[in-house]
Amino acid sequence: MELRHIRYFVAAARERNFTKASHTLNISQPVISRLLRELERELDTVLFLRQRSGLDLTPAGETFFQHARRILNDCEEAVKATKEAGHVRSKLSIGFIATALASFLGDIMRKLTLEHPEIELVMHEMPPGDQIVALRNII
């Protein structure tokens, strides 16, 4: 089972119609039909009652529907929360001299921003004496 199965199932269960669901999903009707049969086979259960009057969910289908919606919501939430966690949440100001940048600072900066994209670097090139003054002004 993959999320695709769950997404297609939820669309079909909502629309109560494979053909309509295939339109909202931008795929062809046979794809839904085949994939949902695959799902039913994997779960060893009939999920839909295919009637000309429209699709209906079996008790098993209803059960799966409840869980499926929750899973899709969780996935959205996971993506959103993870993206947020990776966003800028703090700034790090660094006073530096050009020689440090060439020797080691560049490498460190690259690693830091790669591994911690949530930290935004603000670089200030200044002579060591000015750096001390700047630090004292912060504190």
Next chain:
Amino acid sequence: MELRHIRYFVAAARERNFTKASHTLNISQPVISRLLRELERELDTVLFLRQRSGLDLTPAGETFFQHARRILNDCEEAVKATKEAGHVRSKLSIGFIATALASFLGDIMRKLTLEHPEIELVMHEMPPGDQIVALRNII
């Protein structure tokens, strides 16, 4: 994103090692490597710190890990609950005569068991008179 991405991510996050995770998943190491990069690209975030001293999760990785475990649990739960909902939960005893079986009963039985696998049919062939007696005995 598919469940595959989440499964591989969780394995890698648990083992803190792509190679070991690939063994537990019975796939090759490059497959995990490629798929998890794909995931990071989709989420537009770095999830792992690849260090020789071992893998580590970034804050974003930790966030995704929490959600990912929950999603996989929900999936297992969904499958289990759905299978249970489709299981036999009730028996339906039907007294019948052979002619009914040939004319319509067979078709009805087929549909019923297909659409409601949770109902177990118990068929009793008996003359109409006996059917009435049997019904009275139940009530």
Next chain:
DNA sequence: TAAAAATACTCCATAGGTATTTTAT
């Protein structure tokens, strides 16, 4: 009969594999 689902194929995108290189300690 008509509308929807199922089936039969074809195709190609991509998951997965092997071999190798790169990286970092």
Next chain:
DNA sequence: ATAAAATACCTATGGAGTATTTTTA
């Protein structure tokens, strides 16, 4: 020097498409 991850490339499974048939109210 070494262990692990990344890269390059290849193969093949199966996801997706079109055309058609089957079902059922």
